[in-house]
Amino acid sequence: MEQQSKTVPLPPGDGSCCSPARTRAQPATASAASTDLPPDADAGNRDPTSRDAPSLVPLAGGSFLMGCDDPGAYAEDGEGPVREVRLQPFAIDARAVSNRRFAAFVAATGHRSDAEVDGSGFVFAGFLPDDFPATRAVAAAPWWREVERADWRHPEGPGTDLTGREDHPVVQVSWRDAQAFCAWAGLRLPSEAEWEYAARGGLVQQRFPWGNQLTPEGQHRMNVFQGRFPDRNTVKDGYPGTAPVDAFPPNGFGLFNMTGNVWEWTADRWSTTWQRTAPPEDPRGPDEGDRRVLRGGSYLCHASYCWRYRTSARMSSTPDSPTGNVGFRCARDAG
Numbered sequence: 001m002e003q004q005s006k007t008v009p010l011p012p013g014d015g016s017c018c019s020p021a022r023t024r025a026q027p028a029t030a031s032a033a034s035t036d037l038p039p040d041a042d043a044g045n046r047d048p049t050s051r052d053a054p055s056l057v058p059l060a061g062g063s064f065l066m067g068c069d070d071p072g073a074y075a076e077d078g079e080g081p082v083r084e085v086r087l088q089p090f091a092i093d094a095r096a097v098s099n100r101r102f103a104a105f106v107a108a109t110g111h112r113s114d115a116e117v118d119g120s121g122f123v124f125a126g127f128l129p130d131d132f133p134a135t136r137a138v139a140a141a142p143w144w145r146e147v148e149r150a151d152w153r154h155p156e157g158p159g160t161d162l163t164g165r166e167d168h169p170v171v172q173v174s175w176r177d178a179q180a181f182c183a184w185a186g187l188r189l190p191s192e193a194e195w196e197y198a199a200r201g202g203l204v205q206q207r208f209p210w211g212n213q214l215t216p217e218g219q220h221r222m223n224v225f226q227g228r229f230p231d232r233n234t235v236k237d238g239y240p241g242t243a244p245v246d247a248f249p250p251n252g253f254g255l256f257n258m259t260g261n262v263w264e265w266t267a268d269r270w271s272t273t274w275q276r277t278a279p280p281e282d283p284r285g286p287d288e289g290d291r292r293v294l295r296g297g298s299y300l301c302h303a304s305y306c307w308r309y310r311t312s313a314r315m316s317s318t319p320d321s322p323t324g325n326v327g328f329r330c331a332r333d334a335g
């Protein structure tokens with residue numbers, strides 16, 4: 001389908017079909033001056049019923065069964081073994097961080113995202129014109145393009161903007177951008193264990209945040225890919241790309257879109273073996289390793305190639321990789 005004259009090499013077995021990773025040696029392209037959303041520095045303190053109010057949901061923590069040993073799950077991703085993990089109480093955002101919230105952070109701090117500094121981000125080819133030069137296809141996943149001057153304000157590159165997407169999750173943000181936002185907000189990224197506990201919503205060893213059925217009573221409960229990946233998206237769930245951060249009913253903890261919509265950065269470093277010997281008390285990932293854990297799956301996940309839109313499924317990327325299907329939510333210690 002596409003000619004690939006230049007490819008970005010990717011390590012195997014890292015779920016990179018879901019979301020490509022930056023490799024170093026980027027061209028030092030200056031990012032274009034761009035229009036911002038209206039400055040909204042007090043966005044965090046407005047109407048608490050607003051979509052963008054940072055509604056942190058307090059969670060009790062305690063003991064839960066983490067991981068999954070289902071035959072259909074990805075053992076090679078380190079989804080198993082199922083093990084008992086105990087967490088201190090903590091609080092987590094009910095919703096992923098929206099474009100409006102991220103704009104308030106940028107207005108207040110002047111933060112320049114990794115995509116802006118490096119001059120590019122990864123964009124799903126289905127959102128690009130048919131004649132988009134295929135010179136920047138990603139080797140292991142040719143439906144991804146590295147697009148110059150794609151960044152959080154221009155998720156599909158120059159000429160695209162956030163109009164109508166103010167309440168969608170911010171994307172094209174790296175792990176480092178997510179860290180910077182959380183620190184500014186007085187928060188932190190959740191650990192992987194906290195994320196999974198939150199996603200499960202109080203249910204025990206269920207596949208999705210609401211149970212085991214993908215579409216209970218025929219209802220779509222999250223934003224993933226329907227049709228034939230990657231070239232025919234039937235959009236049965238209503239969203240070809242991102243959905244608003246509060247689309248679909250929340251889980252039992254009142255948390256929206258823990259699976260589907262966008263992958264979410266967590267604090268932890270990636271390993272597929274560390275969890276076999278990890279301490280059961282508040283595990284925080286291994287001390288070494290470059291890649292960071294992503295959880296939840298995205299609007300591009302389809303069972304035909306990536307059944308990772310489940311509560312236990314895992315993926316990773318490098319901490320400087322901005323992608324059109326990766327965002328984040330924040331957490332903090334209780335009290």
Ligand SMILES: [Cu+2]
Pocket residue numbers: 017018297298300301302306307308309
């Ligand atoms: Cu996926």
